[in-house]
Amino acid sequence: MISSPRILLMACLFAVGDVAQAAQSGEKKTVLTTFTILADMAQNVAGDRLNVVSITKPGAEIHGYQFTPSDLVNARGASLILNNGLGLELWFEKFTRQLGKVPSVTLTDGIKPVSIRSDAYKGKANPHAWMSPKNALVYVENIRKAFVKLDPAGAKIFNANARQYSDQIRALDAKLSKQLASLPRNQRALVTCEGAFSYLTRDYGLSEHYLWPVNAEEGQGTPRQIKAVIDVVRAEKIPAVFCESTVPTRGMEQVAKEAGAKFGGVLYVDSLTDARGPVPTYLTLLQKDTDTILKGLGGQK
Structure with a gap:
């Protein structure tokens, strides 16, 4: 069963400095995300089975984030990194190159992007795909598949949590559609x-x-x-x-x-x-x- 939002937030947004300590405990695998929204989605799927940590803190500006040497040191205990893609995290390629052999999954895979229509970014993909609840269902499915691959013994938990969370997203989508209409x-x-x-x-x-x-x-x-x-x-x-x-x-x-x-x-x-x-x-x-x-x-x- 999925935990309450407050418990989930405390679980998924603890400081990235705790990654190494969590990994050394050997109790749960640790998954990094590039920002807090992905951490919340991932924690809903992980439940209590995995530790989920956001590299960036609440309120941070994600596009031009400047990662620190301590981010790299602390991240080395992670088993997986989840990123948005579509050009959102301008720093991510450099981060992973310096981090070394930690696998990553791009959560917008399978989403048809909307193109930016003006200025220097004209024609490039708009990276904010999570602002569509329908797209969020793709994020959740990509997270579910990544977690099952990472921890096959937890597949039953991940599958059930993903179904429940997807139902919540669909219900909110219907509500927002009615309200904005x-x-x-x-x-x-x-x-x-x-x-x-x-x-x-x-x-x-x-x-x-x-x-x-x-x-x-x-x-x-x-x-x-x-x-x-x-x-x-x-x-x-x-x-x-x-x-x-x-x-x-x-x-x-x-x-x-x-x-x-x-x-x-x-x-x-x-x-x-x-x-x-x-x-x-x-x-x-x-x-x-x-x-x-x-x-x-x-x-x-």
């Missing part, structure tokens, strides 16, 4: 700092506008990017705009002020919070974002 036709536009919501807007029939496509080099938006979004918000009379929790909000607050919209709040994409924060799990992240969007754009919970 309540948005008025003239207010079905999501404006954010990063173009991280392409999969969500595709699934639920919203248009998408943003300051920059990927959180790699941008910080607050260039004057050109800000002006372009101001023009869209004014022209389409979009009532609210949003920004992500891992980047400064000042650029989007300027958009809101100059376009006559309101700043609708912070959305969560690249990282969970700790157990005391508003999004300690992947499923609460999706629900919290939906609630924030509905409040800003005039939909119904």
